[in-house]
Amino acid sequence: GAVVxxxxxxxxxxSGTSVKIECRSxxxxxxxxxxYRQFPKQSLMLMATSNEGSKATYEQxxxxxxxxxxxxxxxLSTLTVTSAxxxxxxxxxxxxxxxxxxxxxxxxxxxx
Amino acid sequence: GDSVTQMEGPVTLSxxxxxxxNCTYTATGYPSLFWYVQYPGEGLQLLxxxxxxxxxxxxxxxxxxxxxxxxxxxxxxxxxxxxxxxVYFCALRETDSWGKLQFGAGTQVVVTx
Numbered sequence: 013g014a015v016v017x018x019x020x021x022x023x024x025x026x027s028g029t030s031v032k033i034e035c036r037s038x039x040x041x042x043x044x045x046x047x048y049r050q051f052p053k054q055s056l057m058l059m060a061t062s063n064e065g066s067k068a069t070y071e072q073x074x075x076x077x078x079x080x081x082x083x084x085x086x087x088l089s090t091l092t093v094t095s096a097x098x099x100x101x102x103x104x105x106x107x108x109x110x111x112x113x114x115x116x117x118x119x120x121x122x123x124x
Numbered sequence: 125g126d127s128v129t130q131m132e133g134p135v136t137l138s139x140x141x142x143x144x145x146n147c148t149y150t151a152t153g154y155p156s157l158f159w160y161v162q163y164p165g166e167g168l169q170l171l172x173x174x175x176x177x178x179x180x181x182x183x184x185x186x187x188x189x190x191x192x193x194x195x196x197x198x199x200x201x202x203x204x205x206x207x208x209x210x211v212y213f214c215a216l217r218e219t220d221s222w223g224k225l226q227f228g229a230g231t232q233v234v235v236t237x
Contacts, residue, residue: 016167046223055128055227056168056213105167109223115160115168 015039016108018116025096026124033091033119035106041086042108047079050103050118062089096123126151130214130228137204137235145199145231147188147214155216157181157190157197158225162211171199171212204235 015038025031035045043064048056060081061069068081078100080092089108093100105118130147137143149157156175160168172181177192186201197214214228 044223053229055229056225057227058224061223107168107223112170113223113225117165117167 016106016114016116018104018106018119020119021117022120022122024122024124027097028095030092030094031096031121033093033104033106033121035089035091035108035116037087037108037114040108040110042089042110043086044109045083045089046107046109046113047081047089047091048105048107050105056105093121096121098123126155126216126218126226128214128216128226128228130212130231132229133211133232135231135233137233139206139235139237140203141235143199143201143204143208143233145212145214145233147197147199147228149195149197149214149216151195151216151218153218155218157188158215158217159186159188159197159199160213160215160227162213162230164210168213204233206235206237209233209235 017036019034045062047059049059050056058071059074062081062083064083064086070076083089101123103118103120106116128149158173159171161171162168172183174181174190177190180189188197188199211230211232213230215225217225
């Protein structure tokens, strides 16, 4: 089936730095991708919808200036966590849709 | 707003035991309901789905029936295997909300030989 990859799988950074997470659809083109965030033992929460060639749509309460999303091609969306702080530590998961919704394996971000 | 509640884990079972994971939901409309599974180190995979009341989704020996009267979508499997060890997520999607899945917290299932 269709595969969605994420890179890196884990990242540790210092507070105040920026981190970029990549989401790729490996064998299909995705005009729309989604970014989710998951806190320990909690649900996945939709952060934003990433649209190829246009601005992302953010869910209520998600800071668009902090979580920059770029969907520059039909197979790549990136999430940049700017000026990361410890409270941004979380598990970030992307998803892409063809006939169904496929999820990446997630990226564990730890901000020290 | 919409929400999904599922039983907390971990659920530990012996091989060939019967598995039930409870899932209930609240929704304003007529949502579609899903079960996703996440195996260690992998992304979420769609396990089964149901799009209207009384529909039964099934896959790989798992079943779940969309019960509107009890707002439930419980997952069942009659005889689990060690390979079923994973985290299971119940989710809903409102009509015309493509991609906007509302997830439960996930239930970890551990099957021992």
